[in-house]
Amino acid sequence: MKAPLLLAAVCLVLAALALLLLQHGWRQSRSEQVIERLAHAKPAIAKQARWGWLERAFLRAGFKLPNDRLGILLSCWIALLVVAQLLGGWMLGLIALVLPLLALHLLLSWRYRRRLRRVVHQLPQMLDQVMRSLQTGRTLGDALIKGIDTSPEPLHGALLRVQRNVQLGVSLPEALDDVAELYQQEELRILALGVKVNHRFGGSAVELLANLIKVIQEREQMARQLRAMTGETRLTAVVLGVLPICMAAYILAVNPSYLMNMWLDSSGQKMLLSAFILQVIGTVMLWRMLRSV
Template sequence: MGLTLPEAGIFVAGAALIARFFLRDALPHARTRFLSAASRHSEELREEFVLLPPARIAAVLLVSATVLAGAALAATRSVAAAAGSGAAPVLFAGLLVRWYRNRRKRSILSQLPSLLDLLSGHVRAGHSLSESLAETVPLLPPGIREEMAWVLQQNRLGTPLAEALAHWDERIRSEETSLFVRPLRAAIPGGGNIVDLLDRTRDILRIRMRTTEKLRSMTAQARLQALVLTLLPPAFAVAISKVDPGFFPNLTGTPQGKTIMAVAFLLQVLGWISIRKILSVRP
């Protein structure tokens, strides 16, 4: 049924107001938030010694969003699926940066015993701790090498080595670095036996690493059970739908089915959280 002239005028005016809102209010606000997120990701990566300017991060996110949205639109012919796929890179960029930072942190902590072993050997040979650190940095693997180079740079710029190590401990924020830095900060001004301290700290860290690996091997079965219990209900629902094609319509189209799905989802989340809490035991 066609529109009358007044109705068409109202429709055009409403469309113009909506377009004006998106162009003047919604889009600039979204653009500002997008650029702010790109700057934040760039700053977080700079702390990990990965130099990516915000403009490059924004360009990568835009290209990824365009490619995914186009692929989803071509595959599903659905605007909603295309919009969701296009928003995915922007929404999950922060999770990807956090995953990279946690992965790099675990790598650095696993390299601490090697650092202490090298430092102990140089100090035992008669060098000072600062000289030993300068000679050790080129021998370290990537990860801990950049961190110790940062500490050494702070020391060369005038910061005492004990304070530079304290700043590094605050930057990493882990029990392993505290085990290394805090006794060393007390031993440097007091003239303690640094070689013995480094050796003891190295042995403690290696014991902690072996204990952590043992815990992971002992909890591997529980992690597998958590994965199986999480995937079992969707797989069971898909299998039943193959046998009974009316299963999903009845499940999603009735109040009782929706209630069952909500309760099942809540129980799944509670079970997953409980298993994660049980498996989060640290040595």
């Protein structure tokens, strides 16, 4: 029984290494395209940037994808799966397979939403500074870059790619579109759309930014009111998600033989597996419901 498991583990390792090689080759080809473009002095950039789903999730959360240690992390995870499979059977191996991925997803999602709320809260102050710079005679691009330089974190880190893309030759509307697509936030999309319209048809940039600040502040006030009205619902969802885990921990602490007897029995293992799957599905559903409110 152990030989097929070891063979499956080796296959998983080889598949992970193949994916890493494929990702490295794709990035190398993209780097060669960028170098060739810069060599011909053509700073035309694609209309919309594309990211891998993992790199996108890390960027939105404010982290940097550990490319140099990704192979080591995958190898440790696969080794953990093999050890869990050999020590605790297929059920513990399934838990070791699902639990780290679920924990990583929840961490990145929580960090992304928390960071995005702070970005939206800091955005009106930065736009007000851009308006003051425009009134002193600066252009919209220069004033926006100056505002990004002096803005606090995490707004500075979120909009830093705008400054970098503009320095590489990208137009300001396309650079703002790139950030808005990355973070999927309406306030950033409205900012990118307003700058694009001003860049193409002209008009008063000061009036545009004043209206944008008013819209952002109204949306933030409405979001706070919604969170206050749905606080009881969100607390109930958290209690429903944590209660089964707390009950299992309490039973394991008070009467560990009860769960161990179920673990050693085949039908008990199926029941525990079903309970674990239902708990994961319920947690994900509650998490998505919380995101909607």
